[in-house]
Amino acid sequence: MGNNDEQTNTSLKDKKGKGHYPSMTVFFTGSCSAVLCSILLQPLDVLKTRLQNPDTPLKGRSRKFRIINIVQHIYRHENIRAFWYGTSATILRGIPAGGLYFCTYDWLITNLVPDLHPTTMQHTVLGMSARAVTDITLIPLSVVKTRIESGVFHYDNVITGLSHIYRKEGVTGLTSGLIAVLARDIPTSGAYMFFFNEIRLLTPDSIRKANEHVVNSASAGMAATFASLITHPPDVMKTQMQLFPKKNRTLFAVVRNTYKEHGFLGFYQGILPRIMKRTIFAAIAWTLYENVKTIKHKIKK
Helix, strand or coil: CCCCCCHHHHHHHHHHHHHHCHHHHHHHHHHHHHHHHHHHHHHHHHHHHHHCCCCCCCCCCCCCCHHHHHHHHHHHHHHHHHHCCCHHHHHHHHHHHHHHHHHHHHHHHHHHHHCCCHHHHEEEEEEEHHHHHHHHHHEEEEEEEHHHHHCCCCCCCHHHHHHHHHHHHHHHHHCCCHHHHHHHHHHHHHHHHHHHHHHHCCCCHHHHHHHHHHHHHHHHHHHHHHHHHHHEEEHHHHHHHHHHCCCCCCHHHHHHHHHHHHHHHHCCCHHHCCCCCCCCHHHHHHEEEEHHHHHHHHHHH
């Protein structure tokens, strides 16, 4: 979405004029894109988590080419389904997460931007706010998801995982890594929305109007890449705090331990699969979001 997205702004005007909250269409679209991407891209999440886990078993293999070695290890010593470990947690988190983010974002624009034409800075702040609400609400599912993906914890299902963590670690366990998650996602969302709108605005008007959805998709993908590069270190810290909460109780502790064990490059473990996932995810999610809103607007006419 951008300053010149006439169809989105028209839809927002219709809703504001009627005093409505974001429709179920927005929630449904965000949820569907999250589920679709979760299923297709879960192997990238598994690889990222394993790369960020220093205890990932490699059966004596060199750690120099860790991505290749981890893929081979999973395929040979676990099974092909291991690439989709944590999918149920990802979907259970993704359904409300995608919908909640887009609904919150829509609601904020509808109610806080008088002329319904947000500036790049307003887009950035509102995107960050929507992400914070989503993260805080769904942090327990994020903890279970990370632990299942790691291969270190073996829960029968998500409910069992949540119950086990609560019994052994209490609320602290269910919210472990929340500060790191917010430190990752709030700047990521802000940087993403900033790059997304700036890239769209740099695109000539003639190209943007003739190929709006293509421009949106490409802008989303590039924005996700830039945002991921800038904010990857907190993602590494989040994984460490959720896998080893006793060792990494604070951000200071996880920064110290990561630097001591892996040096500066340790803060960029798993960067490649994260960039790949976020780029593809962003392109698909925003393409679906914009297309559904366009269709809905045409139907209203």
